[in-house]
Amino acid sequence: MQELLSEIAKVAEASPDKGEVATYIPELAGVIPDQFGIAVAFEDGRLLTAGDAEVPFSIQSVSKVFALALALGRVGDQLWYRVGREPSGLSFDSILLLEREDGIPRNPFINAGALVTTDTYLAGSNPREALGELLGFIRAAADDDSIHINEKVAQSELTTGHRNFSLAHYLASCGNLRSSVDKVLGTYCHQCGIEMSCRQLAMAGRFLIESANTPPLVAALRRRRINAMMMTCGHYDGSGDFAFRVGLPGKSGVGGGILVIAPGRASIAVWSPGLNRYGNSKLGTEAMEMFAKRTGWSVFG
């Protein structure tokens, strides 16, 4: 396995087309595209890495997995009255379906749905407390208290995130936000600004593997359902393509990170900042395709 990871890192480093770094969040525009890391946290506690696996990156939408777990912990199945469970077939920041579907976003992993999830775990508390709870969840999952929010990235998105503000205002107009738009956006942008390395992210994802050795942060049924959401909606309008190529549940972020779960086996984090046309890591997707092919790991047997 170590040899495979090193080989995957070598192939990624040699790739002539590394994709395009996200520029709509100014703080992310300066990230050097020529970076690649991968980490595998096995259910038995072993951890293997290759490439830039210790370099912290902005997890962005990968945070939506942890936010979903936290929101479900707060309100359980009540969440599904406010957000759906279907892929949208549209880009992560699309507003198109919100009007047609009365302000109920398609799923918790597109931005509109994630704003509802954030509003849910924010509930009556203040953003500082809510973010403290989210960070507490992630730190416990990763067994690492050094995981933190990059304030510069959060502010950078907050001052330029007109699209997300418009989504939040639309949700509010439909009565699907409890806290103010400013509070929800402030919390959401800080959530997306959480920074982790591949090693830390792979560790944090262990609660989604089925194993007696990993942190029991969610019950079995919830773990399965979060994995199902990752499989069907984790890569936006590229979710079908990722399922076809990799065959494992995954969640991407525009920082170039992807968290992938091999149920019963391992939690895998891969990172390379250049994105493909869906806004998912280009080399990260290719690396996971190679990983799945070579290991034979797939939820489809």
Ligand SMILES: NC(=O)CC[C@H](N)C(=O)O
């Ligand atoms: N796909 C993503 O990672 C999007 C997250 C980003 N913070 C946004 O809302 O635009």
